[in-house]
Amino acid sequence: MSNDTVSFGFKQVERGAKQGLVRRVFDSSARRYDLMNDFMSLGVHRVWKDITVTKANPRPGARLIDVAGGTGDIARAFLDRADAAQARRGGDSAEAVVADINEAMLRSGLKRGGRDRLSWATANAECLPFASEIAHAVTIGFGIRNVTNRDAALKDMHRVLKPGGRFVCLEFSRPTSRALARVYDAWSFNAIPKLGEWIAKDRDSYQYLVESIRKFPPQHVFAKELEDAGFARVSVTNLSGGIAAIHTGLKL
Numbered sequence: 001m002s003n004d005t006v007s008f009g010f011k012q013v014e015r016g017a018k019q020g021l022v023r024r025v026f027d028s029s030a031r032r033y034d035l036m037n038d039f040m041s042l043g044v045h046r047v048w049k050d051i052t053v054t055k056a057n058p059r060p061g062a063r064l065i066d067v068a069g070g071t072g073d074i075a076r077a078f079l080d081r082a083d084a085a086q087a088r089r090g091g092d093s094a095e096a097v098v099a100d101i102n103e104a105m106l107r108s109g110l111k112r113g114g115r116d117r118l119s120w121a122t123a124n125a126e127c128l129p130f131a132s133e134i135a136h137a138v139t140i141g142f143g144i145r146n147v148t149n150r151d152a153a154l155k156d157m158h159r160v161l162k163p164g165g166r167f168v169c170l171e172f173s174r175p176t177s178r179a180l181a182r183v184y185d186a187w188s189f190n191a192i193p194k195l196g197e198w199i200a201k202d203r204d205s206y207q208y209l210v211e212s213i214r215k216f217p218p219q220h221v222f223a224k225e226l227e228d229a230g231f232a233r234v235s236v237t238n239l240s241g242g243i244a245a246i247h248t249g250l251k252l
Contacts (some may be wrong), residue, residue, distance in 0.1 A: 061094060064136070193210065234248065
């Protein structure tokens, strides 16, 4: 396979074209993004994100960068948890930045209302506009599979972490049993594009979503990519039988 092309769903496209194609997908789906997540996962994505936030270790004084943070639900939950901890034991206030390449997603998040110590940045995961070693935690939820160059993105997320900082990635993954995989494939390829057509009036974007999940590497392969990017103590937590997985790593 040529290094000049990358996958966009089941298609191969010019490497330089993928970013624009992905941007158009999320421009189209931003308005109904959160609603579609509820329908596609039957609401379970909220549980997955809650576990993700826990693994990011929200605490007083912590600074989070939520990459591909979209409408900001992970960042808001992180601040809520950190504020609750601050109320119990004192300390400085936590901060969070939602960084996303797609301005339509950021605007959708801003429409949900502002929040103290939550900021928003238009940013490419492969070259984040932040100084090195400024974050206690970096999260990315359902975004890493849309990145053109995962290696560059992982290395840059490692760069912005402080020593001892945590990287937490929530992403769709591979079911751990064949029976579940068959059911999941049937649901994904038959139901999700139809839901996209009915609810978001956008079948093509959700067809891409299903295809992009299948093109993403299995758990052990992505774990090795984290190690190659410099993360230590990499671990994988399968969710809902591997339909999704949380990958974590530390910057030592």
